[in-house]
Amino acid sequence: MYSKQGHTLTEATKKLEDYCTYRERCHKEVTNKLRDMGMIPEAIDHIIVHLIGQDYLNEERFAKSFARGKFKIKKWGRVRIVNELKYRDISKYNIQIALEEIGEEDYVSTLESLAQKRLRSLKEPNLQKRRKKLANYLLYRGWESNLVYEKIKELIP
Template identity: 50%
Template sequence: MEYFCSYQDRCHKEVEQKLKNFMLIPEVKEKIIVHLIENKYIDEERFAKSFTRGKHNYKGWGKVRIIQELKFREISKRNIDLALLELPFELYLQNFHALAEKNWESSKERKGQKKNKKFVDFLLRKGYETNLIFEKLRELDK
């Protein structure tokens, strides 16, 4: 039988481990954990939404990279889908275009295959969709 350890389970275990250091009686430890769960301090959905907003707004990550990172952290598909709703499409596109144009302008390469490859590779690493990247490349490479 396969055991699936969710994000919430891992957080619960990490909190228990931290509480061991405080040498509390088991009843108090359990009350603290229950309080954290009931007040949504340990919450997979909340984490996924916050992670998504933060990585997009501050690191400039695209949806592909965010999805990969959330899957790596064993976040459920339902919570990943909910988290992606935190990125309004217009804002997502606006951030993508700003990042792409900044990268294009700051590149020291001359127009050509090398510049195009560096541009595409950069945006792929950031986790943007290939159709967006190649549309922008066609627009900028004129």
């Protein structure tokens, strides 16, 4: 079985094993990569089944790793993490499991430090505009609106 670009099934499988070993991948990324390589649909299915069987590809593991990484490194809130996982066609079940990776204490303290840091950097003298800018920043990063507005009331009375 060859692709349009001349990759054999074995070559493509090896390439994708390396691709999945480098970092966790979701099924959508792998499928897109195989399509970009010009593989036919039967070959794509065969390779994906192989990658899952050999534990190179695991959606639950991907979702957990993604949620942990985006929360710890990029300081994203649950809303943004959920939306990004949905965009990658991750199941609701795996999204729920991924969100369990984020501890409630960590979540609250991260929101606190992120809000404090952003507030210090805002030079806006108008109180209403400062609130709005802080809210927009936190909402964009995916923090729940009720938590954001509570935090703003607390920080900018």
